[in-house]
Amino acid sequence: MAASRLAVRAKAAVPVAARLCRQADALAAAGRAEEADSVYRAALAADPALAGAHNNHGNVLRALGRPDEAASAYRAALACGLDLALVHYNLAAVLRQTGQTVEAARAYRRALVMQPDYAEAWNNQANLLRDEERLTEAAISYRRALAARPDWTDGHDNFATALYLLHERGDVETAARLARDWRRDHPDNPMARHIGSAIIGDSAEERAPDAYVRQTFDLFANEFDSKLAELGYRAPELLAEAVAMSGPEPRGDLAVLDAGCGTGLCGAALRPYARCLSGVDLSGGMLAHAHARALYDALDEAELVAHLTAHPSSFDLIVAADVLCYFGELGEVFAAACTALLPAGRLVFSVERLADDAELPPYQVATHGRYAHKEIYVRDALSVSGLALTMMTQETLRFESGEPVVGMVVVAVRP
The missing domain is CATH 3.40.50.150 (Vaccinia Virus protein VP39)
Incomplete structure (x- = not known):
């Protein structure tokens, strides 16, 4: 009899948890992160197995500047079966933020195994490598991001920075080789043309292209x-x-x-x-x-x-x-x-x-x-x-x- 009552209560909790989760999602979308945090907690208390709610709660906690709690939420989402590249990517981001770089690198690799064309994951993995001054690996990872998303302005800017740092460190040949590939693969991108040519050392331009200047300073x-x-x-x-x-x-x-x-x-x-x-x-x-x-x-x-x-x-x-x-x-x-x-x-x-x-x-x-x-x-x-x-x-x-x-x-x- 007691077991039957527990089953009934559990069944009743499911629609309540789903309703609370929808309410929390709406609050988060409206930028009301503190309120969303409270409602996500109520939803997950009613149904701890709501994997999507754990992930979305992690996003809210990250926005609130609580990366350790966000990492716990993303791990809970994975434990509840939401084994998606997006969740591993989210986890990697907060792990990097808290200085857990080995674990962050592992999470980025997992995301990229699951979704090899995940441009943002390639880019942020490259950011992690650049932080560690592994500049050649970082540049290659940025290049993979651009292969997945060729028109991504931020990606081109990050790749340009990696090549500049490689050149400044003295890896002139590596920087020039990667710049040639960049210019070849993205011939219509103003940053690839201008910075790529500058790093290769064969620029014949009398001035920086307008599109390059506009793109650079809009970003900056x-x-x-x-x-x-x-x-x-x-x-x-x-x-x-x-x-x-x-x-x-x-x-x-x-x-x-x-x-x-x-x-x-x-x-x-x-x-x-x-x-x-x-x-x-x-x-x-x-x-x-x-x-x-x-x-x-x-x-x-x-x-x-x-x-x-x-x-x-x-x-x-x-x-x-x-x-x-x-x-x-x-x-x-x-x-x-x-x-x-x-x-x-x-x-x-x-x-x-x-x-x-x-x-x-x-x-x-x-x-x-x-x-x-x-x-x-x-x-x-x-x-x-x-x-x-x-x-x-x-x-x-x-x-x-x-x-x-x-x-x-x-x-x-x-x-």
């Missing part, structure tokens, strides 16, 4: 300011000093263009000079952050040379902080700036410096995708464009891998 937009702070980034500060030294006091009477404005890091320094402060950038993601600063009168998503050419005799001051490093040949952009400036208008910019070695070309793209320029080339290109050089100083623009990146801060005037 949300963490741009914090990452540059970590690198000791000084270009906005240095250009602000150059503006102050080279021209009149800030009286709010100039038409100013922040060329390649990005997230607007130069905006606060330029605003006191401006009757009208405009910004232009290729990346919509970066412009969204610039807009949030509420410093600009106008922000345009456009290619720089085209924008300058479309605004003849419009600006008293054009500032370009770490923008011309995405141009190799500078003649076209200098000529466009000269066209866009009013008489006596100033162009203030920074470029990375290439050593004045007779064996080096006038400009050269590095493995990170940016160009460096010889000082004599910058001087000649300004002269040909019709701009008069008034100031050029050598400065440390930022640090990379603990080493200073030396550049030039330049002021030129339209006569």
